[in-house]
Amino acid sequence: MLAALVCLVPIGAPARAATVMAQVTANNVKPLLLTKLQDLDLGTVTLGTGVWSNATISLSQGGALSCANANITCTGATTVAQYNIQGSKQNTVYISAPNVTLVNQSDSTQTLTLVTDAPASLVLANSGFPGSNFSIGGSVTLSSTTQAGTYVGTFNVTVDY
Numbered sequence: 076m077l078a079a080l081v082c083l084v085p086i087g088a089p090a091r092a093a094t095v096m097a098q099v100t101a102n103n104v105k106p107l108l109l110t111k112l113q114d115l116d117l118g119t120v121t122l123g124t125g126v127w128s129n130a131t132i133s134l135s136q137g138g139a140l141s142c143a144n145a146n147i148t149c150t151g152a153t154t155v156a157q158y159n160i161q162g163s164k165q166n167t168v169y170i171s172a173p174n175v176t177l178v179n180q181s182d183s184t185q186t187l188t189l190v191t192d193a194p195a196s197l198v199l200a201n202s203g204f205p206g207s208n209f210s211i212g213g214s215v216t217l218s219s220t221t222q223a224g225t226y227v228g229t230f231n232v233t234v235d236y
Contacts, residue, residue: 104163105202109234111158115189115213118151126219133214136192147217160234161206162199169196171233172211177226185222189213191230 120132123146130144134153142149160168172193179185192212200207211230 104166104236106162107168107234107236108161108206109158109232110161110206111156111232112208113154113157115156115211115230116152116154117213117215118149118153120217121148121150122217122219122221122223123147124219128218129216130218131214131216133192134212136194136210136212138210138212141214146219155210155212156230157208157210158232159206159208160197160199161203162236164199164202166236167196167198168207168234168236170194170209171235173231175213175228175230177215177228179222179224179226181224182222185224185226187215187217187221187226189215189228193232 115134117132117134118140120142125146127146130147131141132147132149133141134155135141136155138153138155140149140153162168170193172191174191175189177187177189179187190213192214194209197207197209211232215226
């Protein structure tokens with residue numbers, strides 16, 4: 076009988092459940108679409124005579140050419156590289172454009188380094204089309220021993236939210 080009474084007596088009161096509300100947020104963004112609009116062209120550079128070094132040619136993101144060295148002459152049309160990004164309005168897009176190795180098309184053992192001039196980021200002005208444009212310039216340093224020829228390289232531009 077004692078066993079029957081023990082079974083009828085509750086051991087402890089059941090725990091009461093607690094409820095807490097939490098807000099849930101999700102930020103949905105459009106995937107980024109990066110399109111090249113035009114290539115970078117530093118024009119034609121004529122090297123002067125004699126022995127010299129550290130003559131830098133640069134083209135800013137805005138398209139301003141700097142060729143202020145008595146040992147070089149810059150001619151011809153120049154263009155900045157230009158890209159378009161489409162994504163979600165008012166989101167910051169981070170841009171990566173590492174330096175580029177330019178290879179002489181007549182002698183692949185001869186190279187130059189293009190030090191890129193690119194924006195680190197931009198805020199998208201709209202969602203989707205027409206997107207936002209940005210430009211990349213750069214600079215190369217020449218010396219009297221730089222071999223003549225056309226130097227070509229490829230940008231590796233990456234964009235991310």
